[in-house]
Amino acid sequence: MQKKTGRILALAALLGCMTLTGPAVASDGYGDYRDRFEPLPALPPIPEDNSLTPEKVELGKMLFFEPRISSSGVISCATCHNPALGWTDRIPRATGHQGQVGKRNTPTVLNAGFLDAQFWDGRAEDLEEQALGPIEADVEMAMDLDEAIDRLESFDVYRTLFSEAFSGEEPINKENVAKAIASFERTLNTPNSRFDRYLRGDLQALNEKEKEGMKAFVDTGCIACHRGPALTDSNYHRFEVPGSTDEGRFVVTGNESDKFKFKTPTLRNVAVTYPYFNNGSVEELDKAIELMADQMLDRELSDEKVEQIEAFLHTLTGEMPEVSFPALP
Amino acid sequence: MQKKTGRILALAALLGCMTLTGPAVASDGYGDYRDRFEPLPALPPIPEDNSLTPEKVELGKMLFFEPRISSSGVISCATCHNPALGWTDRIPRATGHQGQVGKRNTPTVLNAGFLDAQFWDGRAEDLEEQALGPIEADVEMAMDLDEAIDRLESFDVYRTLFSEAFSGEEPINKENVAKAIASFERTLNTPNSRFDRYLRGDLQALNEKEKEGMKAFVDTGCIACHRGPALTDSNYHRFEVPGSTDEGRFVVTGNESDKFKFKTPTLRNVAVTYPYFNNGSVEELDKAIELMADQMLDRELSDEKVEQIEAFLHTLTGEMPEVSFPALP
Numbered sequence: 001m002q003k004k005t006g007r008i009l010a011l012a013a014l015l016g017c018m019t020l021t022g023p024a025v026a027s028d029g030y031g032d033y034r035d036r037f038e039p040l041p042a043l044p045p046i047p048e049d050n051s052l053t054p055e056k057v058e059l060g061k062m063l064f065f066e067p068r069i070s071s072s073g074v075i076s077c078a079t080c081h082n083p084a085l086g087w088t089d090r091i092p093r094a095t096g097h098q099g100q101v102g103k104r105n106t107p108t109v110l111n112a113g114f115l116d117a118q119f120w121d122g123r124a125e126d127l128e129e130q131a132l133g134p135i136e137a138d139v140e141m142a143m144d145l146d147e148a149i150d151r152l153e154s155f156d157v158y159r160t161l162f163s164e165a166f167s168g169e170e171p172i173n174k175e176n177v178a179k180a181i182a183s184f185e186r187t188l189n190t191p192n193s194r195f196d197r198y199l200r201g202d203l204q205a206l207n208e209k210e211k212e213g214m215k216a217f218v219d220t221g222c223i224a225c226h227r228g229p230a231l232t233d234s235n236y237h238r239f240e241v242p243g244s245t246d247e248g249r250f251v252v253t254g255n256e257s258d259k260f261k262f263k264t265p266t267l268r269n270v271a272v273t274y275p276y277f278n279n280g281s282v283e284e285l286d287k288a289i290e291l292m293a294d295q296m297l298d299r300e301l302s303d304e305k306v307e308q309i310e311a312f313l314h315t316l317t318g319e320m321p322e323v324s325f326p327a328l329p
Numbered sequence: 330m331q332k333k334t335g336r337i338l339a340l341a342a343l344l345g346c347m348t349l350t351g352p353a354v355a356s357d358g359y360g361d362y363r364d365r366f367e368p369l370p371a372l373p374p375i376p377e378d379n380s381l382t383p384e385k386v387e388l389g390k391m392l393f394f395e396p397r398i399s400s401s402g403v404i405s406c407a408t409c410h411n412p413a414l415g416w417t418d419r420i421p422r423a424t425g426h427q428g429q430v431g432k433r434n435t436p437t438v439l440n441a442g443f444l445d446a447q448f449w450d451g452r453a454e455d456l457e458e459q460a461l462g463p464i465e466a467d468v469e470m471a472m473d474l475d476e477a478i479d480r481l482e483s484f485d486v487y488r489t490l491f492s493e494a495f496s497g498e499e500p501i502n503k504e505n506v507a508k509a510i511a512s513f514e515r516t517l518n519t520p521n522s523r524f525d526r527y528l529r530g531d532l533q534a535l536n537e538k539e540k541e542g543m544k545a546f547v548d549t550g551c552i553a554c555h556r557g558p559a560l561t562d563s564n565y566h567r568f569e570v571p572g573s574t575d576e577g578r579f580v581v582t583g584n585e586s587d588k589f590k591f592k593t594p595t596l597r598n599v600a601v602t603y604p605y606f607n608n609g610s611v612e613e614l615d616k617a618i619e620l621m622a623d624q625m626l627d628r629e630l631s632d633e634k635v636e637q638i639e640a641f642l643h644t645l646t647g648e649m650p651e652v653s654f655p656a657l658p
Contacts, residue, residue, distance in 0.1 A: 072424050073420040084654045089396070098427050322653075
């Protein structure tokens with residue numbers, strides 16, 4: 001669904017350009033490369049059973065920042081998915097309840113609605129399924145979900161807001177907590193990156209070095225997995241990450257063939273969502289590019305190519321969502 | 330200094346009212362009570378050696394939200410002084426590094442610049458002296474200050490911003506970290522509460538019950554300690570808080586007479602900065618009012634009076650500062 005939307009938007013943008021500034025579209029000589037990409041739509045696909053309403057989004061925002069649904073009372077989704085840090089934490093591995101350090105690097109929430117699966121091992125199909133995991137996880141918020149519901153029940157404000165956002169007898173329940181948080185997260189997108197403006201026809205939005213980076217990104221083969229609007233195939237690939245013994249997708253499926261496989265992460269905003277890989281072991285973007293080329297594509301890139309690809313990846317940083325602090329009860 | 334400013338502003342407001350709507354000022358019959366209070370100025374006193382500049386405020390805001398100056402990398406000033414929770418944490422006692430629970434309740438940062446001393450025991454004279462304490466405290470951010478400075482040094486952005494905010498050879502130093510954070514905090518004020526509008530001449534900003542609460546607040550004697558623009562005398566008073574063995578001011582001075590004394594907290598925004606007292610042992614505002622009347626003033630208040638005072642205290646909730654998330658490097 002998202003691909004279709006993306007293509008329609010891209011097509012509309014291209015048509016618009018052809019009509020208004022037709023000749024300019026092909027004039028930079030990178031048209032064949034540009035055609036391999038898709039701009040990021042303003043919104044990800046919305047599931048049929050969780051329509052995106054302002055009431056759910058506002059409630060979901062409050063829950064996202066709500067530390068009292070953690071057992072310590074001080075950890076919220078926003079602790080690790082920190083809006084000041086690209087909606088991630090910029091440390092190698094997530095640090096949660098009582099300072100425990102988890103096994104994996106925190107993925108950004110930005111554009112997460114465009115992914116076909118959640119978590120590094122894809123164990124949740126969608127944002128609704130993902131949302132409750134960290135609340136319960138011992139090393140994250142370490143909270144019993146029933147107790148979290150009880151805490152929310154104790155606030156008049158939440159009783160009102162859940163009633164307004166959801167129908168049904170007892171609207172404060174796990175399913176609705178998940179739906180509200182997922183709804184908020186679907187608004188956390190970063191459209192209008194320089195690369196999106198370029199794809200939509202502003203051929204001066206990228207400079208030559210960045211365009212060469214886009215070309216190298218395609219020619220080297222990165223695009224095989226990093227494709228589509230979010231620059232991920234939402235598929236799993238085996239990769240020997242330095243310092244990692246994590247068995248990845250295997251933990252979910254039990255299939256020997258899934259050992260050490262991880263979901264291809266989005267490259268949207270990759271420049272501001274360091275450090276990289278499932279264990280956050282690489283801090284520099286150029287090192288990450290070299291490692292991926294070597295491991296996944298068996299290619300040793302020249303310093304020039306690495307620099308070009310890095311410059312290109314920097315153009316994928318979009319407009320951060322404008323989110324103000326909620327006033328919690 | 331703040332009192333002077335406050336009085337000048339109050340006088341200006343009164344003069345304005347007398348000229349424009351003179352008779353209305355005295356018309357609600359509470360003039361003598363109203364005269365006992367001072368509205369909150371827009372800004373607290375600014376120290377001579379730390380002028381309030383936009384550069385310092387912006388840098389201080391980044392540092393306030395910066396978790397990488399904690400040893401875990403996930404705790405910042407904003408963790409306990411949470412903008413979504415009245416710039417405090419709304420749990421009984423501060424919870425910091427590795428989930429350790431401190432001895433005392435987190436005071437709000439709101440209007441802290443109006444206080445003559447910081448911390449429950451007043452061990453810091455001003456916000457500059459206060460700012461570094463929680464970074465180093467074992468149970469809070471647990472960070473060696475030199476290491477915090479090193480981490481800041483590692484970011485180009487901070488090197489630039491410190492240079493712009495401060496003169497001198499090595500602008501990233503402890504003193505300037507404190508000055509920047511203190512500068513940001515001096516902007517976190519909550520003017521224009523309904524009570525301030527009332528004091529400035531809008532006699533309909535409070536209803537009868539709230540005005541009766543103001544009267545009861547004065548008549549009962551609360552105003553003896555809760556006075557001035559921030560409704561605190563910034564002085565220390567002995568008080569047997571339920572469940573507390575904390576020796577308070579004595580820990581700082583070693584004077585026997587200071588045992589179990591605590592600084593009078595501001596009542597500005599008291600309705601949104603629960604729970605109350607040095608150990609956060611009381612969650613309800615009406616219970617806190619009863620307890621204070623009993624312990625400090627030896628008065629048993631009728632339910633009606635408690636309700637009136639509570640209604641009055643709710644009018645002290647001002648306009649929250651509009652603070653957006655900084656973009657950290």
